[in-house]
Amino acid sequence: MKTGDIVSGAALAGLGVFIIVEARGWEYLGPDGPGPGFFPLWYGIALLVLSLLLIGWSVRRDAAPESGARSPPRCGAAAAAGPIRLRRA
Numbered sequence: 001m002k003t004g005d006i007v008s009g010a011a012l013a014g015l016g017v018f019i020i021v022e023a024r025g026w027e028y029l030g031p032d033g034p035g036p037g038f039f040p041l042w043y044g045i046a047l048l049v050l051s052l053l054l055i056g057w058s059v060r061r062d063a064a065p066e067s068g069a070r071s072p073p074r075c076g077a078a079a080a081a082g083p084i085r086l087r088r089a
Contacts, residue, residue: 002058002061002062005054005055005057005058006055006058006059008051008054009051009052009054009055009058010051010055012047012050012051012054013047013048013051013052013055015047016044016045016046016047016048016049016051017044017048018044019040019041019043019044019047020041020044020045020048022040023037023040023041023043023044024037024041025037026040028041
């Protein structure tokens with residue numbers, strides 16, 4: 001098990017939660033478009049999701065048997081952002 005991946009993933013997850021909590025206190029959408037809380041909220045969500053993936057891949061890699069072990073799937077930023085749908089007003 002890569003302890004460094006788990007520790008750094010936990011620290012980044014904590015930072016992501018902190019950013020999300022703080023960003024929720026700011027205006028998300030204003031009359032002219034996105035408010036000051038728009039970018040930090042999505043940044044915190046992305047940071048949290050990616051850090052949880054780092055922890056999950058590290059634990060899963062350790063739990064997999066050596067003979068049939070598979071590496072975690074590789075994906076680019078476009079594939080990771082694929083499920084996020086932007087809504088038009």
